[in-house]
Amino acid sequence: MSQTDTSTQDGTTTTEAGTPVAPESSDPVLEIRNLSVDYGFGDDPTHVLREVSLTLNRGEVLGLAGESGCGKSTLAYAATRLLSPPGLITGGEVWLTGRDGQRADLLSLSDAELRAARWRDIAIVFQGAMSSLNPVFRVERQLIDGILAHRPGMRRAEARERAAELLRLVGISADRLRSYPHQLSGGMRQRVMIAMALALEPQVLIMDEPTTALDVVMQRQILEQVMELRERLGFSVVLITHDVSLLVEVADRIAVMYAGEIVETAVARDVYAKPRHPYSAGLLGSFPPLHGPRRELTGIPGAPPDLSKRPPGCPFAPRCAHAMDVCRTELPVLGRTAQSEEGRLVACHLHTSGLVNGELPDLLAR
Amino acid sequence: MSQSTPVLAAHGLTKHFRAGGRRIAGRPPARAIHAVDGVDLELHRGQVLAVVGESGSGKSTVARLLAGLIPITDGQVLLDGAEARVRGRRAFRAYVRRVQMIFQDPFASINPVHPVRYTLTRALRLHRHQSTGGKLRGAELEAALTELLERVHLTPAERYVDKYPHELSGGQRQRIAIARALAAEPEVLLADEPVSMLDVSIRLGILNLLADLRDRLGIAVLYITHDIASARYFADRTTVLYAGQVMETGDSESVTQEPLHPYTRLLVASAPDPDDLAGAGAAAVRDQGTGGEPPSLVDPPPGCRFAPRCPYATDLCRRETPALLEVAPGRAAACWGYSEREDRPEVGRVSTSSASGGEAGA
Numbered sequence: 232m233s234q235t236d237t238s239t240q241d242g243t244t245t246t247e248a249g250t251p252v253a254p255e256s257s258d259p260v261l262e263i264r265n266l267s268v269d270y271g272f273g274d275d276p277t278h279v280l281r282e283v284s285l286t287l288n289r290g291e292v293l294g295l296a297g298e299s300g301c302g303k304s305t306l307a308y309a310a311t312r313l314l315s316p317p318g319l320i321t322g323g324e325v326w327l328t329g330r331d332g333q334r335a336d337l338l339s340l341s342d343a344e345l346r347a348a349r350w351r352d353i354a355i356v357f358q359g360a361m362s363s364l365n366p367v368f369r370v371e372r373q374l375i376d377g378i379l380a381h382r383p384g385m386r387r388a389e390a391r392e393r394a395a396e397l398l399r400l401v402g403i404s405a406d407r408l409r410s411y412p413h414q415l416s417g418g419m420r421q422r423v424m425i426a427m428a429l430a431l432e433p434q435v436l437i438m439d440e441p442t443t444a445l446d447v448v449m450q451r452q453i454l455e456q457v458m459e460l461r462e463r464l465g466f467s468v469v470l471i472t473h474d475v476s477l478l479v480e481v482a483d484r485i486a487v488m489y490a491g492e493i494v495e496t497a498v499a500r501d502v503y504a505k506p507r508h509p510y511s512a513g514l515l516g517s518f519p520p521l522h523g524p525r526r527e528l529t530g531i532p533g534a535p536p537d538l539s540k541r542p543p544g545c546p547f548a549p550r551c552a553h554a555m556d557v558c559r560t561e562l563p564v565l566g567r568t569a570q571s572e573e574g575r576l577v578a579c580h581l582h583t584s585g586l587v588n589g590e591l592p593d594l595l596a597r
Numbered sequence: 598m599s600q601s602t603p604v605l606a607a608h609g610l611t612k613h614f615r616a617g618g619r620r621i622a623g624r625p626p627a628r629a630i631h632a633v634d635g636v637d638l639e640l641h642r643g644q645v646l647a648v649v650g651e652s653g654s655g656k657s658t659v660a661r662l663l664a665g666l667i668p669i670t671d672g673q674v675l676l677d678g679a680e681a682r683v684r685g686r687r688a689f690r691a692y693v694r695r696v697q698m699i700f701q702d703p704f705a706s707i708n709p710v711h712p713v714r715y716t717l718t719r720a721l722r723l724h725r726h727q728s729t730g731g732k733l734r735g736a737e738l739e740a741a742l743t744e745l746l747e748r749v750h751l752t753p754a755e756r757y758v759d760k761y762p763h764e765l766s767g768g769q770r771q772r773i774a775i776a777r778a779l780a781a782e783p784e785v786l787l788a789d790e791p792v793s794m795l796d797v798s799i800r801l802g803i804l805n806l807l808a809d810l811r812d813r814l815g816i817a818v819l820y821i822t823h824d825i826a827s828a829r830y831f832a833d834r835t836t837v838l839y840a841g842q843v844m845e846t847g848d849s850e851s852v853t854q855e856p857l858h859p860y861t862r863l864l865v866a867s868a869p870d871p872d873d874l875a876g877a878g879a880a881a882v883r884d885q886g887t888g889g890e891p892p893s894l895v896d897p898p899p900g901c902r903f904a905p906r907c908p909y910a911t912d913l914c915r916r917e918t919p920a921l922l923e924v925a926p927g928r929a930a931a932c933w934g935y936s937e938r939e940d941r942p943e944v945g946r947v948s949t950s951s952a953s954g955g956e957a958g959a
């Protein structure tokens with residue numbers, strides 16, 4: 232496996248467009264580079280993901296936010312090569328760094344190599360996973376099957392013990408092993424799914440809307456448990472949800488997606504306190520705050536674009552209060568913020584120096 | 598509390614479902630799931646009442662009982678102060694003309710094979726033919742359709758009236774569902790999680806629409822949600838349900854900012870709070886008794902239903918069920934901590950307003 236390292240001496244990587252990009256982290260475990268995905272066969276496929284780049288650092292919780300249909304699940308599936316037709320990966324790399332320090336591009340591995348790597352290193356809890364437990368088998372059997380698929384040599388009795396241990400890890404007493412899925416509450420079923428994912432001893436746990444169907448109390452319980460396990464078992468997390476206020480609290484870093492592109496990445500608190508992209512600001516203004524003074528909710532006018540009829544220029548332009556002429560013709564690329572902040576990237580012409588003289592709307596200049 | 602007669606009220610509303618289906622000979626008699634147990638609530642004209650609570654707390658069951666969709670086990674439903682009897686088709690139809698329900702899933706609740714025009718025309722004819730002395734048709738029908746679509750802010754109406762559901766976004770579909778409910782010119786809208794299946798950017802629009810219908814048409818709205826923050830913003834009053842019983846009720850700002858009942862405090866502390874820099878919310882949740890799941894509703898034991906999870910629970914709590922006590926004007930909580938009993942538990946007062954502002958920002 233060759234290491235395609237395009238880093239320059241100062242640690243910045245250079246994209247094809249020549250825009251300088253902030254230094255990649257010191258210790259990446261998963262690096263997605265220029266990943267593109269189309270849906271549909273034939274001459275007119277829909278470009279759903281366009282050159283998405285994203286890095287997950289070791290031990291980190293990376294939040295992926297955005298309205299539904301913006302490509303969050305597609306990104307999770309594509310990055311783990313679980314995408315099925317009509318989805319097609321049309322370009323990009325996904326580098327996984329193993330516990331032994333070996334790096335591999337998952338997209339260029341053979342199926343056999345991939346299977347080994349995926350089972351060992353990345354686990355996904357799918358959106359709506361709690362309804363994907365097989366209703367006719369007890370939880371025990373489903374967990375044991377998962378464990379044995381991962382460790383083919385293991386004895387059944389040992390696997391049973393491990394199943395009980397996994398359940399306890401996610402806060403369910405082992406006597407629930409004998410339950411059928413319908414005998415468990417939604418929250419418990421979701422925990423069982425997380426236990427199944429943990430059976431793979433992953434380095435990376437991707438959770439796609441893991442708590443959207445649950446109420447806030449259960450949501451917090453489950454996420455806190457995962458965060459605690461992350462420290463104890465040492466894995467990194469990609470948490471996908473449209474609930475940015477949840478991400479602000481739980482994630483270390485947040486990537487905001489819009490129409491198949493990452494439009495902003497930053498430390499979670501910064502996204503909340505100082506959003507730099509008009510879309511991020513709009514997302515945050517869509518949630519009524521429970522605490523603190525009542526504030527006016529701005530929301531975001533309009534709806535996300537139909538990805539099959541994407542206009543040229545910035546995909547957010549039809550909904551953006553700050554759209555300029557250039558926004559309708561030129562696609563903004565992910566680059567430094569107007570304030571040149573360390574570790575922050577934004578894809579918006581307002582930040583491209585020369586276009587506006589560092590004049591940002593107040594909301595984005597905090 | 599408002600002095601006017603509530604347009605819709607429930608007293609001691611109770612629903613028991615039979616557990617485990619049909620009775621099997623030789624087995625003990627079927628046990629009952631106490632989904633809703635003695636709930637009181639009042640809906641007033643031009644007000645939104647939020648009902649919040651975790652999954653399984655009985656919110657949808659309350660809505661279905663109020664909508665007359667399932668029979669009541671015990672208790673009363675009063676429409677304009679008169680007991681509503683919804684037995685028989687005609688009585689039912691007269692009732693639902695005044696009390697309409699909107700469901701959580703705008704994809705499932707509208708027939709996908711018909712265009713908007715069909716769905717709305719049907720609703721208009723069903724509820725309005727008597728008032729116009731015949732079938733609504735022609736220009737009169739067109740005008741009524743346009744008016745309905747404009748009420749839910751789908752303008753210009755021509756753009757939407759001939760669309761099929763699959764051609765509409767989730768938010769637009771929910772607006773059609775609301776328009777259909779409005780066709781009956783109801784006095785009460787029962788909205789069961791009307792936005793939880795919708796995208797964040799669309800939610801706000803639907804909630805603003807409900808608030809607007811309340812203000813302009815004076816409709817009483819029951820807003821069911823598990824998102825207590827949205828209750829703060831859109832509901833005048835909030836009732837907190839737990840395991841089929843009312844735990845607390847009051848004006849929304851007070852209930853969310855100074856929750857009295859230990860369960861309400863747990864709910865408030867659990868909600869995502871981006872301003873919570875110190876992780877105080879997480880800590881509070883641990884203190885507020887997050888360990889445990891909602892209790893089984895099958896033949897629940899006496900005592901406070903929250904006792905198994907409550908950090909303040911005493912023997913009294915486990916022995917006797919607390920009544921909903923008036924704690925302050927317009928505010929009530931079902932917790933022994935607010936009683937005058939000598940053996941009452943000490944629940945303290947957690948003020949959430951201290952968590953607001955930016956003073957923790959250092």
Ligand SMILES: Nc1ncnc2c1ncn2[C@@H]1O[C@H](COP(=O)(O)OP(=O)(O)OP(=O)(O)O)[C@@H](O)[C@H]1O
Nearest residue numbers: 614630632651652653654655656657658659823894
């Ligand atoms: N038809 C039924 N038969 C038996 N039990 C039922 C039935 N409908 C509801 N229940 C039970 O009644 C209780 C309350 O259910 P309900 O649907 O009202 O909860 P909810 O508060 O609306 O929850 P959610 O937030 O998940 O929508 C639950 O324990 C549920 O399992």
Ligand SMILES: Nc1ncnc2c1ncn2[C@@H]1O[C@H](COP(=O)(O)OP(=O)(O)O)[C@@H](O)[C@H]1O
Nearest residue numbers: 270279298299300301302303304305306317538
């Ligand atoms: N199997 C599929 N066939 C065609 N289009 C799809 C398929 N799955 C998803 N899409 C489209 O891809 C886009 C991104 O979807 P998805 O990744 O599921 O978004 P998210 O998870 O952010 O809600 C949407 O426009 C969706 O309609």
Ligand code: SF4
Nearest residue numbers: 545548551558579580
């Ligand atoms: S590039 Fe232009 S349209 Fe796009 S978000 Fe920035 S200002 Fe708005």
Ligand code: SF4
Nearest residue numbers: 901904907914932933
């Ligand atoms: S009555 Fe007792 S158990 Fe119930 S909430 Fe109050 S203190 Fe807790």
Ligand SMILES: [Mg+2]
Nearest residue numbers: 303304358439
């Ligand atoms: Mg998704």
Ligand SMILES: [Mg+2]
Nearest residue numbers: 656657658789
């Ligand atoms: Mg419900």
